Amino acid sequence: GAVVSQHPSRVICKSGTSVKIECRSLDFQATTMFWYRQFPKQSLMLMATSNEGSKATYEQGVEKDKFLINHASLTLSTLTVTSAHPEDSSFYICSAGGVAGLTQETQYFGPGTRLLVL
């Protein structure tokens, strides 16, 4: 149980385009979803926290108008990278937490999305 999927697994796009990444909890409902970003040989860095039905909370330095997060249901959160640039190329990983019946702090990670902006 507690499977999280992400789509797409990898995407290549041209500079200036927007890319949407979906994160789904497949067999459970998650009240909170987190979006992380990982550059090569770096640690995962939290970008934002989203709770279903409310606005996402962004970490310092993360532009909310550039990284749009929508958490419309307890099983789906989306991250849209708007007007992507080469420096946005990274590994984007979502996680779902707040799973009913499990320890609140437990998070389940999606398989990640590799974004390459040319």
Place this chain on the structure above:
Amino acid sequence: RKEVEQDPGPFNVPEGATVAFNCTYSNSASQSFFWYRQDCRKEPKLLMSVYSSGNEDGRFTAQLNRASQYISLLIRDSKLSDSATYLCVVNIGDSGYALNFGKGTSLLVTP
């Protein structure tokens, strides 16, 4: 100063060896502690939580020293399949349980 610091390694050890990883964290308000494992180009997977009393899961033993703000992971009888990056992860209980990750320690177990 980074919130979670780890020796990046790499640690190259032969099969069957015992290896230990250390981690320090800067925020004394940290409440939860974990070790995650991340394979190359994959998402991190929870290896084990770390409790104040120390805990063991098979060949893996985790220790926490709150006074020194120090966490350790001991792997006994290393297997080839243990080769991965081990991430020290800390949660300070705010931001809805968001996690702070160390950069990870790379382990390579050789035949």
